Amino acid sequence: MFRYIASRVLLLIPTFIGISFVAFIFIRLLPGDPVIALAGERGMTPERHQLLMDQFGFNRPIWEQYFSFLWGIFHGDFGTSIASKRPVLADFRALFPATLELSICAMLFAVIIGIPAGIFAAVKRGSIFDQLSMGIALVGYSMPIFWWGILLIILFAGILHWTPVSGRMDLIYFFKPTTGFMLIDSLISGGKGAFKSAVSHLILPTIVLGTIPLAVIARQTRSAMLEVLGEDYVRTARAKGLEPKRVIGVHALRNAMIPVITTIGLQMGLLMAGAILTETIFSWPGIGKWMIDAISRRDYVVVQGGLMLVALIVMVVNLIVDLLYAVINPRIRVK
């Protein structure tokens, strides 16, 4: 077991170096630089440009910049944004919980609706429900997020007044965030109606961000179930006279869930891409919009620091999952 843990932890080192290099180099490969963005339409003279590039250290040899970036990370310093002049780590801490909260809600929404819909469609294969739900899933999958978001806002916030238009919380509530997760903070310190306000603000962005994973999960569940339902052991279970509920719910579902869970994992990563647009539409203060703004301003420090922080979180989560696997499954740790 110790060897297994040690090998997993040691594996983090090359992964870390690889990711740090990609995070560092990616933004520098794009044309433009962070200094030109400071002056806007006014532009700046080549001399002034040179001076600021020197001042911010972007004219140093590339390897020197890279090592100072690494050195900073080892000391917990992810640098300071050129555009906002604020520390990257502080901004990340403030914004990441918003993205995480929205992503978790969107994924729960997708799973809670997607899996039952997929199972039901598979069991009732060829029925109207099957055709309708899979048709809707296809539409959902092809829906441009931007258009879908505005459409929902106009209908539910504009016409029906069921939900707020955008933001995370009604502005009459004013409290310092404790955890950064609005659902929790509103309960701790938000006061009467704050939790309800937080929930109501989450509804539309959750639906918009959850639509694509919902469609993917529903279709994946359906096809996995169909495959499993045709297996011999399912026929055997049926032949034994087991109730259909038990055959589907226990024998078939458990095996069908393996590819579905893999899909959910992959979709969780893809949520980031959707989060960028969803956060823009719903004025959601998360890291998606923050990163995209930084990329368009060529704010090297934010892009490299932000990517690194996301990667570190993913690495730690993966490590924990790997270790948990080993605890659960002895075969893994023996290998």
Next chain:
Amino acid sequence: MNTYKKLLAATALAMLTGGLMAGGAAAKTLVFCSEAAPGGFDPALYTGGETLDATGQAVFNKLVEFKPGTSEVEPALADSWTISDDGLEYTFKLHPGVKFQTTSYFTPSRELNADDVVFSFERQKEGSPWAKYVDGASYEYFEGMDFPKLIKSVEKVDDLTVKVTLTKPNAPMLANLAMDFSSIVSKEYADKLMADGTPGKLNEQPVGTGPFQFVDYQLNTAIRYEANPDYYKGKVKLDSLIFAVTPDAAVRVQKLKAGECQLTIYPDPADVEGLKADTNLNVIQEEGLNVSTLAYNTTQAPFDKPEVRKALNQAIDKKAIVDAVYLGQGTPAINPIPPTMWSYNKSIKDDEYNPEAAKAALEKAGVKDLSMKIWAMPVARPYMPNGRRTAELIQSDFAKVGVKAEIVTFDWQEYLKQASDPKHDGAVIIGWTGDNGDPDNFLATLLSCQAVGTSNRAAWCNQEFTDLINKAAVVSDPAERTKLYEESQVVFKREAPWATLAHSLVTTAMTKNVSGYVPSPLGVHNFASVDVAE
């Protein structure tokens, strides 16, 4: 206590405290749906309008300021001033008894004096301890307005008198001092921060003399202010002001309609009619101090010939651009400065839209089978709602006169950088919103020889034109300046370095219970005069 009871108790407590907080916010509040999050809270460090609104306009004052709704300069922290005969010395008399804001993070011990004014400019100079007080600090407006070269010194004469000495006469100086980067900050507060080793707080928790004082900023979400009870012009009518950061234009409109904010700006042109039709809303439209242009690279053949540029200008149907791109929310531009700006030359006639004449003129100039590039700006700006669409319209106009145009575009930063390079290929769609209402801020910034390589995207260096505007910048007689600028516009039209495209209308929409809002032609947003009916 079991878990259920604990939860119940926590909820009851939360409801109680929250109820109190919510009650506190019920006073006269204006929620402004702003277009972007501020960069920070030091107005001298940023050039973006969203930051200037949140700092210079809300929290700070300047020595002189723009009269609301105009670009005329009026007294502010300086009650009066004198200018020496040689135009080199400006002596300002400060308003006595002006208090800095008392906030949860700073209590001033003294009133505004000359030390604050001196500090506010000195700190922006290279070599000052404040020059790099946060990582990435650079005073781009101070640099861009040429202050390091223009200002010889800012000195305290006595507690309420400040003398600004210039290295050469500069007529737009007062207008420059009314800009947000010239905001007066508290030296006492800055000294305290420096002594505490936390100078960066100057950019996080501002202290000024302005109508609103800073309360809190939730990153990329909302900025909260409360009225400054000690405001030297008397407390404003609002009790609190909130900027709700809402980057998407369509969502801002929806928020306004749903009552989540009471005032918003920059709607999509396509939404303006709908806003006007809404009986719960008021819409104010006024001519922005802006211009959009197609800037030919005048160093590149055949655009180095004025007759070719003029011929192409005749081929562009500006009315169609105003209709299709601005959806009527603008006017075709004739001169490089907008008609609302003083010294606008009304006698100049625009090049008539006439494809036949354009074709003939091109032939006469010996231009055949011309292929060129049109640069379509990739972002929307108040002066240009859709660069791509504009480029397509111009492309089809040019096709009618036998000119084959290819549309190119780049990422915005790259676009600005490459378009500044005098060696770029083709004609660039670009524009400008005035900073301070002075014609110099358009004509010298965008068209002078000294701006080639930066903001003169036509790379046009015409000595006659540049001499006129450089002269206008140093004479102080307004009548003489007007004459010089009018003459310069004649030269501009004759030489045609740009096709002047349009001046856009700037739209502000607000709920019916909002009164007293005065839109600024300079594109900043100030809420000092606003009231909200309860």
